[in-house]
Amino acid sequence: GNTVSHPTKGTQIKLRHYTTCESKFVVYCLKCPCGLAYIGQTIRAVKDRIKEHRGNIRNFKMGTATDTSVSRHFHAGGHNVSQLKWLVLEQIKMPNRGDIEDNPI
Template sequence: MPFATCTANFVVYVLKCPCGKLYVGKTISSVNTRTNEHKNNIRNFKADTYNDTPVSRHFATAKHNKVLEVVTKSPTGGDRNTMLLQREARWIRRLDCVYPKGMNEQLNLACFL
């Protein structure tokens, strides 16, 4: 598994809570920015608001980061965001992170069409 700095962007990352559940996500922002967004949502969690995300909901109920892959610009071109969505989907499937085994709500394969 590659390592990335907190300033890396276009990455697929995994959050693992102490209970062992995983959440796979992707970000075009820096890892640091996205991590702070998750922390903010956890800290300010309130059901049925914009802070009610799969991660914040889990942490709020269970009381409990790591980059999986850096998606670089392809030398042959192509949409980097689509590539990021595809890599995220592959990691969600590989790590079996869809609820109830993990915290991802769904495995979206539309990015492969």
């Protein structure tokens, strides 16, 4: 549908754009089986960013490039990569200067 439940509050969030795994310039949500959520953003195709998160979880090693807040949480919580759920919350307009942080979300 055009709404999703907020991962922690349960309130409905209206989705304003149609997106696919190829969509770029997006704000996305990763949802953990324990109920925690991570909100991220990417200028690349969201599928490529999700692949990185999955790889970091799968290949997690403390103190290396795979040691991110998401992979560390999955490792510490005993979760596995197959439990990772994600969705795009918002697609923002491509900025003129290429600076995604200048766009209000």
